Amino acid sequence: MNGKWTHWLADAAAPARAQIGGKAWSLAQMAALGLNVPPAFVVTTAACTAWFEGGRAWPEGLEQELADGIALLERATGRSFGGSERALLVSVRSGAAISMPGMMDTVLNLGINDEAERALASESGSAGFAADTHRRFCELYGRIVLKATPMEHANAETLRAAVLAEVGEAIPRQPVEQLKRAVMAVFDSSRSRRALTYRKHQGLPADLPTAVTIQAMVFGNLDGDSGTGVMFSRNPLSGERLPYGEYLPHAQGEDVVSGTRTPEPLDSLRRQFPQLHAQLLAGAETLERAERDMQDIEFTVERGRLYFLQSRSAKRSPEAAIRTAVDFADEGLITRAQALSRVKAEQIDAVLRPRLVETQARDALVLARGEPASPGIAAGLVVDDCDHCERLELSGQPAVLCRATTSPEDVHGMIASAAVITEQGGSTSHAAVVGRQLGKPCVVGCGDGTLALLRGRMVTVDGDRGLIYDGLLATEIPSETDHPWLARLAAWTEGRPLRAALAAAQP
Amino acid sequence: MSFDALHLLALRRKADLASLVQAGGIDGAVLEAALAPAIADGRVIQARGLYVLAPAGAAWLQSQYPQVFAATRADSVLAAEYQRFELINRELKTLITQWQTLEVGGKPVLNDHSNADHDARILDRLAALHERAEAQIACMAARLPRLGRYALRLSEALDRAEAGELDWVSSIRCDSYHTVWFEMHEDLLRLLDKRREE
Structure with missing residues (x-):
């Protein structure tokens, strides 16, 4: 279709990154590797430049090209935009050549309105899902495009009213209007104050334009032959070369994120669709070899067809970072020097952190348990007063601070403590945030009465497992030479100490 | 005074x-x-x-x-603005947690900042949240002007974080975004006689 302002992404010759932005470019790369990605087209950076050159006026011909792009998406998916049957919904995302802060977040499910909601309800057999999709669209659109901060609303209709009342602009009901307004918002976000500030800091041109990717949504919750999942090309916790991931049949990505349903291991996909499972593994392998790094892949199955949504460099545990660096070098995908550059000193510290002597911990009395919020092992006398904590520290005695909750005025006590315990709160609580920042073991949400039980006792806090043991337990420190992958990495430093070699190898 | x-x-x-x-x-x-x-x-x-x-x-x-604080506590407009602020506060807490902790294969792992992609994504979301927070603080400052200073201090922290000084997101050793935010939150709790809800 390639027009003046738009590019169809499945075309063999992917345009330059500067023209279509990083996100569209990586979609095009996936397509070029032969992976099935949901159909998409991109409004190029040239259109964004023209938008500003024309004084924020719609570039001539862009409206028609948007319509053409949508028509192509309709043909490729057999769906219709704003249709009352098999409705086409799209995602709209920003993407400059260089990713930077201040750009617009992705709007999902664009194209939904009352008719499309009914169509989605009959197609998925779930009026609740369709209504929720509509509500979530309004929430995202209101927040991202119209910059409203709507309170929580139970349905799309009250949300629409709240957004209108707050910002004086309505969420359009016409899909084409939704799309045009979203594209404009993406253009404008390239000159948001934050984007401009960031570019100034980085010495980038102030007028750097963005592209806009418009992609068909695929649904993992249409029927039992649909589903959604994530997979890692290796185990991101251990680094072992085994596919690792989860699959949730008859579900959308949001179901996984919100934790309302528990996903199944990837094996359940293999049992249901051996062929798709094989395709997925082959795709992961292809992506891993192309990127020369462990990949984290989002995928959806829609009515028995596999779609790759996104692939990126996988987040990993320190253990996995070390192991994959060594394995990738062994497999010839990277050099040994590159392997060293991929490991950080902090990851080695984490792997060699003191841990409880297992045989002792097994027999120890657990006094309390909560949510592990910051890892590590520490022991001391339980106190509930920050000043007391400081006095103990000054006299060289380790203290464990235990509070119902913590507030900014407790920070000095946390600094003086060996570990922190709270009765209330979860992993985002103040105590958890500060505990992690201080690198101190922290267990939160142990329940009311914990303080009364623990005060004045000697305890050992296990921040990895969220356990408070009675008394002082023995710890051991693992050694570099005992660790199979660290030992191998250490042999590649040409005689230098491992940490010095890593520091020298950092990019 | x-x-x-x-x-x-x-x-x-x-x-x-x-x-x-x-x-x-x-x-x-x-x-x-x-x-x-x-x-x-x-x-x-x-x-x-x-x-x-x-x-x-x-x-x-x-x-x-x-x-x-009697007049402030009786101000129903400020009370409503504060409720809106609490929504942003919940997002901020999640965001700071995601800055410190990666979810790897469903398990939390401390962020050692080796995944630049992840950090950029979180910073980006922090910047987006900041724009809404600024607007929200401006609404509250319209009722109580001294609150406006928090927006300035948060902007300073964000600027430094975006310039690559990653400590300015959540370090407790400087007036990082998180430090200033929690000071502001504590201030509001005292002002409006609310209890911290974790």
């Missing part, structure tokens, strides 16, 4: 003059003069260049709050 100075100190409990000046946007000499009577009667302790709020000072503040 003495009340303002003590309230400012209470939000950090222990601080040197320079950081109080920075936090409150109040002249150093004025602050010193305001703290002097409190030091004289034991509500504040001055030691090794630090001011520390003494238990007597904390009790005195609690006794003053209902009266000094």
Whole structure:
């Protein structure tokens, strides 16, 4: 279709990154590797430049090209935009050549309105899902495009009213209007104050334009032959070369994120669709070899067809970072020097952190348990007063601070403590945030009465497992030479100490 | 004036003059003069260049709050704006947690900042949240002007984080985004007589 302002992404010759932005470019790369990605087209950076050159006026011909792009998406998916049957919904995302802060977040499910909601309800057999999709669209659109901060609303209709009342602009009901307004918002976000500030800091041109990717949504919750999942090309916790991931049949990505349903291991996909499972593994392998790094892949199955949504460099545990660096070098995908550059000193510290002597911990009395919020092992006398904590520290005695909750005025006590315990709160609580920042073991949400039980006792806090043991337990420190992958990495430093070699190898 | 100075100190409990000046946007000499009577009667302790709020000072503040903040606590517009702020607060807490912790294969792992992609994504979301927070703080500052200073301090922290000084997101050793945010939150809790809900 390639027009003046738009590019169809499945075309063999992917345009330059500067023209279509990083996100569209990586979609095009996936397509070029032969992976099935949901159909998409991109409004190029040239259109964004023209938008500003024309004084924020719609570039001539862009409206028609948007319509053409949508028509192509309709043909490729057999769906219709704003249709009352098999409705086409799209995602709209920003993407400059260089990713930077201040750009617009992705709007999902664009194209939904009352008719499309009914169509989605009959197609998925779930009026609740369709209504929720509509509500979530309004929430995202209101927040991202119209910059409203709507309170929580139970349905799309009250949300629409709240957004209108707050910002004086309505969420359009016409899909084409939704799309045009979203594209404009993406253009404008390239000159948001934050984007401009960031570019100034980085010495980038102030007028750097963005592209806009418009992609068909695929649904993992249409029927039992649909589903959604994530997979890692290796185990991101251990680094072992085994596919690792989860699959949730008859579900959308949001179901996984919100934790309302528990996903199944990837094996359940293999049992249901051996062929798709094989395709997925082959795709992961292809992506891993192309990127020369462990990949984290989002995928959806829609009515028995596999779609790759996104692939990126996988987040990993320190253990996995070390192991994959060594394995990738062994497999010839990277050099040994590159392997060293991929490991950080902090990851080695984490792997060699003191841990409880297992045989002792097994027999120890657990006094309390909560949510592990910051890892590590520490022991001391339980106190509930920050000043007391400081006095103990000054006299060289380790203290464990235990509070119902913590507030900014407790920070000095946390600094003086060996570990922190709270009765209330979860992993985002103040105590958890500060505990992690201080690198101190922290267990939160142990329940009311914990303080009364623990005060004045000697305890050992296990921040990895969220356990408070009675008394002082023995710890051991693992050694570099005992660790199979660290030992191998250490042999590649040409005689230098491992940490010095890593520091020298950092990019 | 003495009340303002003590309230400012209470939000950090222990601080040197320079950081109080920075936090409150109040002249150093004025602050010193305001703290002097409190030091004289034991509500504040001055030691090794630090001011520390003494238990007597904390009790005195609690006794003053209902009266000094009476108008603020009765302001229904501010109360509604605060509810909106609490929504952003919940997002901020999640975001800071995601900055510190990666979810790897469903398990939390400390962020060692080796995944630049992840950091950029979180910073981006922090910047987006900041725009909404700024607007929200402006709404609250329309009722109580001194709150406006928090927006400035948050902007400073974000600027430094975006310029690559990653400590300015959540370090407790500087006026990082998280430090300023929680100071503001504590301030609001005291102002409006709310309890911290974790």
